[in-house]
Amino acid sequence: MSTTVPAAAGEVRAEADRQDAPAAAPARRQRMTDRARKERNLGWLLAGPAFVVMLSVTAYPIANAVWYSLFDFRLTDPDGRSFVGLGNYATILSDVLFWRQFGVTAAITVVTVAVEFVLGFALALVMHRALFLRKSVRTAILVPYGIITVVSAYAWQYAFTPAYGFVNPLFGSDLDWFGETVPSLVVICLSEIWKTTPFMSLLLLAGLAQIPSTYIEAAKVDGATAWQRFRKVVVPNMKGAIMVALLFRTLDAFRIFDNVFVMTQGANGTETLSFLAYRQTITRVMIGLGSAVSVILAVLVVLIAFLFIKGFKVNLAEQRGA
Amino acid sequence: MSAGRKGQVWWIVGAVLIIVYALVPVAWIVSLSFKAGDDITNRKFWPTEWSFENYLIVFRSDLFTTALRNSVGISLIATTISVVLAMFAAYAVARLEFPGKKLLLSLALAITIFPIIAIATPLFNLWRTVGLYDTWLGLIIPYLSFSLPLSVYVLSAFFREIPWEMEQAAQVDGATPLQAFRKVIVPLAAPGVFTAAILTFFAIWNDFIFGITLTSSEAARPVPAALAFFSGASQFSQPTAPIAAASVIVTIPVVVLVLLFQQKIVAGLTNGAVKG
Numbered sequence: 001m002s003t004t005v006p007a008a009a010g011e012v013r014a015e016a017d018r019q020d021a022p023a024a025a026p027a028r029r030q031r032m033t034d035r036a037r038k039e040r041n042l043g044w045l046l047a048g049p050a051f052v053v054m055l056s057v058t059a060y061p062i063a064n065a066v067w068y069s070l071f072d073f074r075l076t077d078p079d080g081r082s083f084v085g086l087g088n089y090a091t092i093l094s095d096v097l098f099w100r101q102f103g104v105t106a107a108i109t110v111v112t113v114a115v116e117f118v119l120g121f122a123l124a125l126v127m128h129r130a131l132f133l134r135k136s137v138r139t140a141i142l143v144p145y146g147i148i149t150v151v152s153a154y155a156w157q158y159a160f161t162p163a164y165g166f167v168n169p170l171f172g173s174d175l176d177w178f179g180e181t182v183p184s185l186v187v188i189c190l191s192e193i194w195k196t197t198p199f200m201s202l203l204l205l206a207g208l209a210q211i212p213s214t215y216i217e218a219a220k221v222d223g224a225t226a227w228q229r230f231r232k233v234v235v236p237n238m239k240g241a242i243m244v245a246l247l248f249r250t251l252d253a254f255r256i257f258d259n260v261f262v263m264t265q266g267a268n269g270t271e272t273l274s275f276l277a278y279r280q281t282i283t284r285v286m287i288g289l290g291s292a293v294s295v296i297l298a299v300l301v302v303l304i305a306f307l308f309i310k311g312f313k314v315n316l317a318e319q320r321g322a
Numbered sequence: 323m324s325a326g327r328k329g330q331v332w333w334i335v336g337a338v339l340i341i342v343y344a345l346v347p348v349a350w351i352v353s354l355s356f357k358a359g360d361d362i363t364n365r366k367f368w369p370t371e372w373s374f375e376n377y378l379i380v381f382r383s384d385l386f387t388t389a390l391r392n393s394v395g396i397s398l399i400a401t402t403i404s405v406v407l408a409m410f411a412a413y414a415v416a417r418l419e420f421p422g423k424k425l426l427l428s429l430a431l432a433i434t435i436f437p438i439i440a441i442a443t444p445l446f447n448l449w450r451t452v453g454l455y456d457t458w459l460g461l462i463i464p465y466l467s468f469s470l471p472l473s474v475y476v477l478s479a480f481f482r483e484i485p486w487e488m489e490q491a492a493q494v495d496g497a498t499p500l501q502a503f504r505k506v507i508v509p510l511a512a513p514g515v516f517t518a519a520i521l522t523f524f525a526i527w528n529d530f531i532f533g534i535t536l537t538s539s540e541a542a543r544p545v546p547a548a549l550a551f552f553s554g555a556s557q558f559s560q561p562t563a564p565i566a567a568a569s570v571i572v573t574i575p576v577v578v579l580v581l582l583f584q585q586k587i588v589a590g591l592t593n594g595a596v597k598g
Contacts, residue, residue: 036419043420050411050470051426057467058433061444068444074446123340130333137337139584140344145591147348147578148528150546151569155351164562166350166367194347199591206592248434255437260529262550274439274531281443282535294440305435 043068062298069292075285088292098276105272108185109253111190116249119193120200127201128208153262156191181269188259188270196252200245207241208234247308251301273297348573354566362563376567386568388540389548393527393572396458396544399512400465401523407466408522409515415474416481430471438468442535449536464536466527472525473518477594480514517590520579527576532574545572 069088073081092098127137144152159165162296168174177183211234219229237240257274264270266279277297281290357364358373371481379511380386415423445464446455456462484507492502533547544553549572552565 026400039418040420043414043418044422046410047419047420047423047426048416050407051422051429053407053463054429054433054467054470057445057464058436058441061441061448064448065440065444068447122336126333126336126340130337130551131327131330132334133337133341135584137340138588139580140341142580142584142587143348143577144344146524146580147573148530148546148549148569148576149547150530151351151573154345154549154565154569155347158354158562158566159347159350164354164363164365166365171363191347194343194437198344202588202592251435257439258546261530261534274437277437278531278535282446287447290443294437294443297437298440301435301437302344 048239064300065291065294067291068287069295071288072287073288075287081288084288085145088289089296091289092292092296100269101271101273101276104185104270105254105274108189108192108256108272109250112196112253113191113246113249115189115193116197116200117246120197120204120245123197123201124204124208127205139298141201142200144195147195147201149258150194150262152195153259156187156194157263160187178264179268184264184268184270188256188263191259191263192253192256196249200249203241203245203248204238205246207238210241211237243308243312247305247312250308251304254301254304255297273300349543351566351569351573354563355570357563376563377571380571381566382568383564385540385548385552386545386571389543389545390572392458392540392542393544395521396461396465397526398541399458399468400462400469400526401519403462404466404469404473404522405515405519408470408477408518411470412474412477412481415478417486427474430474433468434471438531439535442531445532446535455536456541458542460536461532461542463542464532465529469522469525473522476518476521476590476593477514480517480590481511484510513586514590517583517586520583520587521590523579524576527572558598 070083071081072084072087088204123141127134127141130137157178160167162168162174162176167177175183177187186226215237216229217231219233224232255274256272257278260266260270260272260275261278266272271279273293274297277290277293279290280286281292284290353368354362355370355376356372356374356376358371361369361371361373364370370536392513411426414420415427441464449460449575486507487520488506488510489502492506493499497505528546529544530546530550533544534550537543537547545568549565549568
């Protein structure tokens, strides 16, 4: 069991410091010992292949996308290819549809992450406190995590489809869920929440497990109510875990694609930015325009990560133990 | 004491609710897969009569069986290579000091946050040019690159917890370095490697974006993509129930792995993300 309990934040920091120390000392670099050189060579020998594989499939396509985004280029008309500079970006950013899709993507992200955070916290608390059934809960909760997103999307879609779903009869409604924008988005969000809350709750559970029980006991002795203990002791002590969970889920939600593809194919104004990139490049073979959408999407994701790291002062390197 | 016990009752109620929450959608798709004929439109949760018809339709359709073969083959190959490469890299990260270590971890982090679709669309172009479009290799390569960060994080978290001094202790006791490694370190590292393999397998098995952007035929199309294009046995029948059956079939490996290795998966998931 001890392996499942992550080290306290302080411990991770100490470890990071220890690792940084030798590299930071210039004296050591000057008279690099045989041993150090051997270690460096071995390090590169071992890490090199993974590094090359990771870099080769990402760096080139990204550079390629940036390059193509500067052209008016349609796959079915290769001869008509012409350089348009930032024209594609201007086209996209001045398009009402793009901003609508940006809004839809942002709305899905905010709603799912907010609900998942509250629900995930509740789940984590139950898993932390329930002595009986603990193992069954952990097993059950991993099922949504492991299930293919496409399958989860179908399950939720069929449940809400008027012709075969059990949801409408259950609530005595006859709403055509996939006939309008908001109900469609509700179902898309529900399936996303169901599928990814387990990930959130497991990260939060790991954070809960980090809190020394003596802190909570001490607060109890001092007469703090359960809510006060939660706000003043529990939350501040698992800030790292909360930030990592929120950051990763936000980035993930912003890239939402599978659910939309299966449930609505982007119909009724449910198109998201990832779906737009797909449709431009693969369906419409507008390589130039699609590449520009991809680049914009990538920039937005990097921006979100940056804002999170700056705004919440998460040290990801520390969290990752780098 | 009685207050504590009363508290436990509520936690147990919560636990039962969570189990229901997690399993109802699964039960629903299972139930749907056993509905035959008009049952599919009766809008009830359970079928009035359980039938295997949909499973027969699914297994008789080449579309699904080839996709299943593609998925199993591609996932297993990519998982194996990914975990082996990650094992070496994670050992280096956890144990050695070398310039560029930070760069490696930063690259891995950058890939984790990057939108897959932004890579998939340029790859679509590139793979068409070099002839990897719609092939197994054309999927395995991007899967490797995208699963490596996860495997490296999970494994380096595990490797850090191994008491490596034991290796030296064994050597002092007269074991050769290779013996020491094999007898002491390998048994300690194996559970971590195994966990990384399961998580990697889940990630690859779940992929949809590469599956639909980098394939165009049965030659390489994996199950999630095939499911989205599945049209059933006949052009005239609703494919809903067969899709449900196919969904159940591809969910079985996941559920089996979860049931068998629940504790390991939780450990890997949280260690890799929070601590990695």
